[in-house]
Amino acid sequence: MSLTQNYKLNLIQWYPGHIAKAEKQLKEQLKRVDVVLEVRDARIPLATHHPQIDEWVGDKARILVLNRLDMIPPQVRSLWVDWFKHQGQVAYFTNAKQGQGVVAIAKAAQAAGVKLNQRRRDRGMLPRPVRAVVIGFPNVGKSALINRLLGKRVVESAARPGVTRSLRWVRISEHLELLDAPGVIPLKMGNQEAAIKLAICDDIGQASYDHQLVASAFIDLLNQLQETAGNLLPPSPVYTRYQVDPVMYTGESYLQALAEHRYQGDQERTARHLLTDFRKGLLGTIPLELPPK
């Protein structure tokens, strides 16, 4: 059963005007670089892929970064590495908060520059540092990655879509320069299933949505995963935390039951707690997507 049969997210922030502006800003950034570091959320590598990215990036070098490696189990990480390899892509996993995997990203970006400079030399031009930009959906860890690459804090948080900023280069090494502002990929509204997963993971920016609906969808998704790939999840993650087992409930009825059990029937509070606990990793390492068979 697909998630979207039961849930229709009513997102009320990304108006078409916002999306168009964000798209324009992103394309402006992409135009100036040689290498694109595309950051996705390791919990949902497919939902954090925008279908038009391939077209926007064109034939520029692209480095695929799956961030939040600490939030999925190591076996799932290996499955993704193999799956992407099968698709002809190298997936680099990072924990931008702690710094794991970041050196490999800088090396991969610099390696792309070697080819660039070979082409420049062939045309009689002087070599120059390779120029890169970090792009991704909101909250996937773009700023954390930029700060880690630089070894210091230069980005507070990503530029909000629609807010035009001047583009500045910051130097990472003599071979690599980075745009100091990450490129924010606008939401693709057409894909409801992806939108729900983005909302569960809080990768949806300032869009507002119904927390109870999103928390219910989260429980249904967990139950589905438990059924199909229980061995890849922590044992009874939700039961362990709340002592109410979701397996016998639909998402919606679970929210009611949990609200009665812990929050004096307050389903809104229950939903918010459930989502916050998941996002903080308090339910354990839970991947919300697995590589398609």
Ligand SMILES: Nc1nc2c(ncn2[C@@H]2O[C@H](COP(=O)(O)OP(=O)(O)OP(=O)(O)O)[C@@H](O)[C@H]2O)c(=O)[nH]1
């Ligand atoms: N657990 C964990 N948290 C991370 C990781 N990377 C980033 N974070 C946290 O996730 C939150 C969002 O990170 P940011 O770097 O601000 O994400 P962003 O993509 O720049 O977000 P926007 O500014 O909303 O576009 C912050 O609280 C980070 O500390 C990671 O690998 N693991």
